[in-house]
Amino acid sequence: xxxxxxxxxxxxxxVTVLVARVLSQNGAVLLEDVFPGxxxxxxxxxxxxxxxxYMINLGFCFISLPGIWEANGLAINFRNLANSFxxxxxxxxxxxxxxxxxxxxxxRRAHLPNAPLPVPPHFHAGAR
Amino acid sequence: MKxxxxxxxxxxxxxxxxxxxxxxxxxxxAMHFIDARSAAARERTGLKPAALLQHxxxxxxxxxxxxxxxxxLVVLFALKSYRELAIELSDPSWRWLRTRLFxxxxxxxxxxxxxxxxxxxxxxxxxxxxxx
Numbered sequence: 001x002x003x004x005x006x007x008x009x010x011x012x013x014x015v016t017v018l019v020a021r022v023l024s025q026n027g028a029v030l031l032e033d034v035f036p037g038x039x040x041x042x043x044x045x046x047x048x049x050x051x052x053x054y055m056i057n058l059g060f061c062f063i064s065l066p067g068i069w070e071a072n073g074l075a076i077n078f079r080n081l082a083n084s085f086x087x088x089x090x091x092x093x094x095x096x097x098x099x100x101x102x103x104x105x106x107x108r109r110a111h112l113p114n115a116p117l118p119v120p121p122h123f124h125a126g127a128r
Numbered sequence: 129m130k131x132x133x134x135x136x137x138x139x140x141x142x143x144x145x146x147x148x149x150x151x152x153x154x155x156x157x158a159m160h161f162i163d164a165r166s167a168a169a170r171e172r173t174g175l176k177p178a179a180l181l182q183h184x185x186x187x188x189x190x191x192x193x194x195x196x197x198x199x200x201l202v203v204l205f206a207l208k209s210y211r212e213l214a215i216e217l218s219d220p221s222w223r224w225l226r227t228r229l230f231x232x233x234x235x236x237x238x239x240x241x242x243x244x245x246x247x248x249x250x251x252x253x254x255x256x257x258x259x260x
Contacts, residue, residue: 115215118214122192124192124193125187125193
């Protein structure tokens with residue numbers, strides 16, 4: 001049974017690290033666009049987001065270890081394992097999209113001051 | 129756009145409250161307020177009093193004028209906390225709703241004043257129609 005737990009935990013850590021790498025590598029591009037002259041700022045924000053991502057996902061991995069192990073129930077054991085791992089993958093997916101949302105929101109906010117007028121003027125009445 | 133002049137209805141307590149609220153909001157550009165019933169408003173925009181009182185009118189520092197629902201959008205666009213909302217609402221898919229909403233607010237501003245605790249008093253109760 002300890003082998004099952006070890007296998008489960010290592011699989012969880014593996015997918016968490018893989019997704020975190022994808023996030024940080026591609027998020028870095030977005031964040032550099034947000035902080036043009038400040039690459040260290042972009043890097044810092046990226047690291048903070050990735051740290052939070054790791055903690056939430058690994059925490060979720062550890063509390064969702066498959067609980068029941070039956071000596072002769074291969075199908076049940078497999079189902080338990082798949083259930084737990086599925087939960088972890090879903091959590092990763094939700095976190096991934098939340099992160100994307102945060103990135104895009106930060107980016108959009110940074111570009112707000114230079115946004116073009118939403119509606120063209122109706123007419124001109126001489127400069128004041 | 130470096131500054132925005134809002135021609136508000138000085139004869140409407142609710143509008144005056146909105147004006148105070150607007151003035152206190154952080155904005156991207158300097159906000160100025162001129163009573164739409166004043167001669168200055170007519171001179172600057174070249175609009176008739178009826179038009180100025182029927183619709184909210186705003187003007188930027190280059191002289192561009194917006195009137196009606198679009199003026200509400202430009203006001204929101206000038207505010208730091210509401211620019212995102214203004215950009216979203218400017219999408220054509222919101223056109224039907226925003227036109228009706230802002231037109232309704234303009235038309236019923238005295239009544240809204242009663243609902244939100246800023247009823248008109250004395251000379252301020254002059255009906256909007258009287259200025260057409």
